[in-house]
Amino acid sequence: MASPNQKQVYDEQLYKIRHSAAHIMAQAVLERFPEAKLAIGPPIKDGFYYDFDLGRDEEGKLKTFSPEDLEAIEKRMRQIIAGRYPFERRVVSAAEARELFKDQPYKLELIEGLEKGGTDEHGEPIEGPAEISIYKHDGFIDLCRGPHVEHTGQVPADAFKLLHVAGAYWRGDENRPMLQRIYGTAWKNKKQLKAYLNRLEEAKKRDHRKLGRELDLFSTNHEMVGGGLILWHPKGGLIRYLMEEHAKKMHLEGGYEFVYTPHIGRSVLWETSGHLDFYKENMYAPIEIDGQEYYLKPMNCPFHVQIYKSRVRSYRDLPIRMAEWGTVYRYERSGVLHGLTRVRGFTQDDAHLFCAPEQMPQEIDRVLNFSIRLLQDFGFQDFQLYLSTRPEKRVGEEAKWDAAEDALLEALKRSGHPYDIHEGDGAFYGPKIDIYVTDALERPWQLSTIQFDFNLPERFDLTYIGSDGQAHRPYMIHRALMGSMERFFGVLIEHYGGNFPVWLAPVQVKIIPITDAQKDYAFAVAEQLRNAGLRVEVDDSDSRMNAKIRNAQLEKIPYMLVLGAKELDANQVNVRLRNGQRLGAMAVEDFLALVQEALEKKIAI
RNA sequence: GCCCACAUAGCUCAGUAGGUAGAGCACAUUCUUGGUAAGAAUGAGGUCACCGGUUCGAGUCCGGUUGUGGGCUCCA
Structure with missing residues (x-):
């Protein structure tokens, strides 16, 4: 089923780069594993992949790629790119295609599909019989509709990276052989690649499983409770x-x-x-x-x-x-x-x-x-x-x-x-x-x-x-x-990166008295805010103010109120937002008005 | 369910050629009262996921089980 995630890449140049990178990778794999059987290698969102059947070892276990293999393959790909080998397209008859790929059973199956019509070289459905074309570069030939870049040098050597290996069924059918898939990412230039890798990093930081633990929102316990059964902790429960x-x-x-x-x-x-x-x-x-x-x-x-x-x-x-x-x-x-x-x-x-x-x-x-x-x-x-x-x-x-x-x-x-x-x-x-x-x-x-x-x-x-x-x-x-509440919560955590909008934040205000002399004032302010319906905590630990601010930041609490001697004397609160912004000292009423607006607009500061 | 990888303290991780475990954070106690992201000392915490094998000896090597992660398949 096509979710937006798997949709075709629309950028023509990116499509060519990724598709060509897949071919270059297949060549490098074949050189390292001459017995490998090629399946398919399409461009996808953010990159490309190619599926290989490496056969089985003496014990009958599927042979797979090691991290060292990936490194070597990537290195070899850069050499092929440096060679600037032209991609040459040629239309062939089904018979000729069968002869060319006689040692490649998966390709033969694809040729059959092309000949009969109905599926393209990636096994995707198409209208009517397809023209059979091959692409050749540096001696490597693949069954392919194209298009490709003009020569291997047009695949930017500093803008692609092999990411990981995964198992995948031939034609996505769990009754067919399990193939070894190498995923790669490829972009037009180094900057785009870097941006993409940054996005991956950011996604990792926002992973709801990680934030769920760090922010004490929920947990699972596979040993005592069972997998896929969620324990909602108090803060997650409140949200x-x-x-x-x-x-x-x-x-x-x-x-x-x-x-x-x-x-x-x-x-x-x-x-x-x-x-x-x-x-x-x-x-x-x-x-x-x-x-x-x-x-x-x-x-x-x-x-x-x-x-x-x-x-x-x-x-x-x-x-x-x-x-x-x-x-x-x-x-x-x-x-x-x-x-x-x-x-x-x-x-x-x-x-x-x-x-x-x-x-x-x-x-x-x-x-x-x-x-x-x-x-x-x-x-x-x-x-x-x-x-x-x-x-x-x-x-x-x-x-x-x-x-x-x-x-x-x-x-x-x-x-x-x-x-x-x-x-x-x-x-x-x-x-x-x-x-x-x-x-x-x-x-x-x-x-x-x-x-x-x-x-x-x-x-x-x-x-x-x-x-x-x-x-x-x-x-x-x-x-x-x-x-579902579970799924929605997971998506919400990642959407906000844990910085929930004020109306959903489990703790909306952390009050930070600088010394014990402001403790009573801190609790009085807390009482006042609670009466106004806010969720408030006072950090009355004997940590230093800096540490209290750091802890509140890490808990992603929207508002921090720092209370020292000055605020006590002036009967004010000194407001710091979780984004680091300092709004300075103000009366409690003014702070309440500020929060009220954020609540009504459902905004995330 | 399938392929691969991984499993050491609550969390994040170290553990070098097999010789009965370490750090930081968190936690507890004490000292410290300090103006916008970590003050300090001390202490407590682990049958190294589980079962079996090799070995004089296994966190470390081998096999299996369970679980987790990345994918695939599935997703009324």
Whole structure:
């Protein structure tokens, strides 16, 4: 699936540089490992990669690249670049291509795909049969559509770097051979490379797992608790409380009604919903008691459906917007767990909309705008929207798919945000809109999802009585806007780099008395600020002021109030911001006004 | 689940050719009362992830297990 992360590189020159760098790397690898089989080596966002099959050693273990190999390969690449060998393109027949690559089984498979049409040399789908072309430089030949730079010297020797080795399946299929992939990054000049490496560094500093520990926000304990299960510490818990409080308030104002449902349900529920057929491998094993099997819920939908079904519904009741902060458990494969962003137990800001067909377009508009407003409140500015349309295997009437896709598309157009369409990428039970936000480092994250469900209304036989006195099938729309509290928190931590906006900062003000003589004054000011609703701590340790400031800085507390003899005499506070800025001495009332503004505007200083 | 790498104090890491463990920070006690990012002393903290093997002897070498990290696959 194409997320924005994997999108093609649009800059023509960068594309050529990266693609050419991949070829040069393949040449260097072949020289060092003559028996290596080449797979594919495309340019990607920020760089390129190439997949190789190095075969197996005597013990049958896959041969791999060592860090020394990478160094040697990179060194050899620079020599090839210095050689300024021209890239020469030639169109060949399928037969000739097969002869050229007779020792390269993966290339032969690609040639077959090109000949038959339908896929290009990277295995990506294309229209019709493709022209088969090869590119040659310095004796190295690769099956390739191009384009490339004119000669190897045009790949800047000081603007690329091999980053790491990873395993990757041939054609992304876990049943096919595991290949060794070398990732590299390549840019037009040294400055760009440096900027990119800096961005990687910055991303590392903002890693929510690192900040989560440093700021004492959350932890996991794989030995005692289990992987993918999050322990929210007091400071993280407070932020979550504030996030939820704000979002829930918006939901109430937006016409949602809150419900609560259990964490487990009988197997018949999950049989009826179909989850035991198509989702079982992601569910925790059943709990058996009194001869009944109960499953931990992986989703809230079936429970909400039961609430809908608890009485006869009239068209006058619709739309129903049923919301729940629902905690679900999904058995994710061990290798995919990652900090807060991929976990096994999480709480969705879940809701289900039940509406009549004529209400549906309006409901879509409404929920899309609601989502964007909510995300904007958390400091996200840039949105990329994706519509995923009907896949080949699907349930539901064509007319409903038509109407739903149409409504989603129209809502996207009206939203005013950039959007794209992923043809055939919808779930089998309905089309959907996914909203990606761009964070402070311009990385995309998927948060909101708005999905039609044509499956559950049928399976549970949902109806409402229309004005004609007849039973009708309602539309059911599933939506999670923040996604999950865990994931959203992880993204938020990285977006702000731990510098939460004042309204979310667990501690908003740290009061720093310089000597014990100001302690009483410090506690008095703290009391005054607390009464105004602020979260305040007094650092009354016997550290020096410098150390207290440093600690408050490291805790990323927005405001520090330094109180010495001068402030005590003048009945003032001396304000320092966490960005190092010093606002000087002012009356407590003036400071409060300052904070009030930051709170209202939800700004991060 | 698959490929690779890694696993030493709460955290970040050292541990040189195998000879029964170190630093900084954090923590505790004491001294220090100091104007915008670290004042000082002392102390407490580890069966070197776990199991097995080689060896007179294993944090160090070998195998396995578990976990973590980077990827792949998956992500209703």
